[in-house]
Amino acid sequence: MTSTALHRRHLLLRAATTVCALLTACVLASCGSGSTPAAADSTPSATPTTTAEAADVPGSPGPSTFTAGSKTLAVTVTGSTVTPAPTTVELPVGQTLALTVTSDHADEVHAHGFDVEKEVEAGGSVLLVLTGAEPGEYEVDMHDPVLTLLKIDVR
Numbered sequence: 001m002t003s004t005a006l007h008r009r010h011l012l013l014r015a016a017t018t019v020c021a022l023l024t025a026c027v028l029a030s031c032g033s034g035s036t037p038a039a040a041d042s043t044p045s046a047t048p049t050t051t052a053e054a055a056d057v058p059g060s061p062g063p064s065t066f067t068a069g070s071k072t073l074a075v076t077v078t079g080s081t082v083t084p085a086p087t088t089v090e091l092p093v094g095q096t097l098a099l100t101v102t103s104d105h106a107d108e109v110h111a112h113g114f115d116v117e118k119e120v121e122a123g124g125s126v127l128l129v130l131t132g133a134e135p136g137e138y139e140v141d142m143h144d145p146v147l148t149l150l151k152i153d154v155r
Helices: 003-031
Strands: 054-056 071-078 081-083 088-091 096-103 107-111 116-120 125-131 136-143 146-154
Touching: 071 088, 071 146, 081 146, 096 107, 096 116, 096 136, 096 146, 107 125, 116 125
Parallel strands: 071 096, 088 146
Antiparallel strands: 054 125, 071 081, 096 125, 107 116, 107 136, 136 146
C-alpha cells in the first residue's frame, strides 16, 4: 500500500471515529435531559465498542460509543450533598457505565479500579466512561470535601 493510500485510510478512520464520538455526545445529551438524575439503560444506535476513558461533557465529546447494555447515571454534588444518595451500581463484566458528575465546586472525580481521574470545574460537569474489566467493588469519589459518589459492583 502506498503512503498516499495509507494517509487516506488514516483520515477515513479518524473521520469515522469523530462521527461516532459526536453521536455519543448527542445520545448522552438526550439521556441526561430529565430533571431528576437517575440510572437508566440506554440503547443508542452507535457502533458497539467501548473504552475506559473520561471526557468533558461541554463541547468535547470523548472517543466512546456504547453497547445496547450500557448504563447511564447522573450524579449532582452540592456542597457535601450527593444526589441521588450514594448507592451501589451493579455492572456486568464487559459492560459500560457512562457517569456524568455535576458539581457546584471545583474538585477531582476518582473512579478507583478504573484508573480514571477527571477534574470538574465549579458549576461544571464531567463525563466518565467506565467499562467493567475486573470483578470487584470499586468506589467513585471526590476529595474536597471527601465524598463517596457511588460504588460500582463489577460481576
